[in-house]
Amino acid sequence: MPEKLHCSFCGKSEKEIKKLAAGPAGIFICDECVHICHAIMQGEDPGLSRAFDPKTWPKERLLALLGPLNKTADAYREHLQTVVETLRAQDVSWGDIARRLGVSRQTAWERFG
Ligand SMILES: [Zn+2]
Numbered sequence: 674m675p676e677k678l679h680c681s682f683c684g685k686s687e688k689e690i691k692k693l694a695a696g697p698a699g700i701f702i703c704d705e706c707v708h709i710c711h712a713i714m715q716g717e718d719p720g721l722s723r724a725f726d727p728k729t730w731p732k733e734r735l736l737a738l739l740g741p742l743n744k745t746a747d748a749y750r751e752h753l754q755t756v757v758e759t760l761r762a763q764d765v766s767w768g769d770i771a772r773r774l775g776v777s778r779q780t781a782w783e784r785f786g
Pocket of ligand 1: 680681682702703705706
């Protein structure tokens with residue numbers, strides 16, 4: 674049985690929301706969170722973003738999120754690898770990549786080379 678998709682902002686599953694849009698590397702956002710983001714962009718109550726804080730979510734939602742979140746973390750690491758490989762293909766040096774990552778050139782090369 675395939676796992677349900679979850680909103681990366683509020684943690685709700687696809688069964689709890691009307692619409693879910695996919696972003697890069699396993700990141701999703703639901704229609705409710707798009708509305709909250711829109712309100713924040715309009716300068717409305719920033720307290721709305723509390724919906725994004727997992728400390729405010731019920732235990733059942735947090736437990737249901739563990740598997741999908743772990744997959745998203747793996748997908749995001751692959752996304753980072755793809756970005757580094759793309760930069761290397763564009764002749765960006767390991768030194769420049771390492772500086773942006775905040776690691777040594779050797780560490781960058783060992784991790785992504
Ligand atoms: Zn959401």
